Amino acid sequence: MASITSKLYFHIIKRNNDEFELAGISENKETWYVLPEEMKDLSLHEALSTKRAIINTINSIKPINGYRKICIKLDDELRKEYYEEDENLCFLDNMLEEKIIDNKHRDEPNDNFFNERIKELEAKLSLNDNFKLQDIEKKFILEKFNKKQNPTEWIEKFENECRRHKILNLTNFIEALRFFLSGSPEDWYESNLKKIGLTNWSEWRKSFLTIFADRSWKKIRTAYNYKYLGSSLIDYALAKENLCLEIEMSRINMIVMGLPVEIQNQLDREEITTIEKLFKELTKIDECVSNIKPKYD
Template sequence: MDKLRFDFAVKTAADGKSNILCITSIGTPDGRVFEIPAEYQPTSLHKEITNTTNFVKVKKSLNKRHQTRKIWITLTDQMSKIYLDEEQNLQFNDFYLQEIVEKIDKVESIPGGSNQTLEKLLEKILEGKEKESETQTLGKIAKDFMIEKFTGRNSNACQWIKDFNKECERFQINEDKKKIEILKNFLEYSGVDWYSCMIIKYTVESEWGKWEKNFCETFASKGWSPIRYALTFKYQAGSLLEYALKKEKLLLKVRKSIDTGTLIDLIALGLPNYVTDKIDRKILQTTEDLYNEIGKLEYLIGRNKHEKNICTNLNPKQKQIEAKQPCQICVNEKRGKRYHPEENCWFREKNKNALVKHVNNSELEIELNDKNPKN
């Protein structure tokens, strides 16, 4: 080797106050780096290096603690004997140096006879950056997908995966590997566990068709609960339009291919009768027409609530009127005029027994009168 790279650094001296210039490591033209032990690092021990013009420039360049420089120096015969053995192994004063591995992003250009090594290093750097940028790009694209996340409780898993494929086509994600990678951004709860199992079984390099088929087989609903819930979902309270939109969403999740007429009928079926009776069914061609008519009838909900409130408000007043009247049971029992509901009266049971006794006596008397006195 005709050249070596010497790495200089300004370090703290043993007294902790002054600085000392050191050679921390030596680099070779083929990209390898060898560490110099701390006891051999001071430049005062490297007399052949300090006598070069390169060192004079280095000394001027380094005047602050922790500063570093990496300088290539052409070897003289004497330098070669100090730093290289006969087989070109790096040493210093008969002490073989330990090779260290530098981070790829810190490797600098190495002149002369090292083009292949540099190309390999650059390829590794570019590959790492491409993978990083590709991951970041997929993450950004995932944010623009127009589908909700799959939780494992979605009503129609097969329909969801079809929508996912359409979004991949929209963003031109055609490679199986990329589809598998971006899928993890849209899974939650049991979907996350399923994804981990698939990675273990098939890896990210497998075919997308296997993932798609397994997804449908795992999460496809085999019961009637989602369908029953979607069909029987009815308006309870709040906005009529909010109900209609939610009903449409439930129905489309169950069966996206449902025709518009059936969709309109099922949504209207869940509305209160006094609302649907106000809508002319003949003018409804799309769900938007239904929503437009529903918006015009929102006032009916408010009026219906007002009427209910009037009815409920009458009850307390009626109770007050009834409370002003004395308890008839207490009056019959000659307990004075007491103002409380008859159902809470203390003498209610006694009065009931007396009433039963009186009724029984009356019935007996009628029976006796009906019989022939001669008998």
């Protein structure tokens, strides 16, 4: 049986512009009671959502996934909504799941549920006070990604801009990224929000480079064909080295560079990772080469 209390703590999270979630209820900020997913929508909590303190609280939460923990003095209306006759916390006659935060055992999986949740949310709010997400489009020196740019170079520029503006938490990278996507990359972003969430920048980066990777041989052709035409030998060598560092001049690349451009364009560079795969692909199109007049860049 819960002890009789005169106040309750409510943990409120902003999920969308007009959607707020009641993530937990506590009598002492150590033991939290978690609602079932279908009961977390704050709009379902009629007595609570009409309180002036709650209205002011949700108006103060600006970023998506931002949160506040607020203490509310209990009145008869709230007590009726969140307690049953034996003074146990509940909601709509449903007993709530109990999660205990034990300061002495924070690293034990069963005891740090809310502690980890709070850390995650605090990370999302760790932007520099002088820099807000809505300002980044004005302050970043970066064009929007629309698949025409080199994805590796672009994502590195994006990360550098984040660091330059003191956006150091990797979760904030994800929230900032959405301001710099155009066209189908915007659909990719929305899809990844559902699949990955807002807590793993390394997975987002890996997905970005995989989906938008340059699968053509153009960059390799450029490096392979770059020749000295005059001026400084050092300048030529540095430029050639820089081009070669961006690719791996492997046996596969050397073989493909000797093929006509029309054949090169039929080969997916991301898929051909071994000599065996290259020969397999060449076998498929071998019988058609007699009709192709070789062209080279």
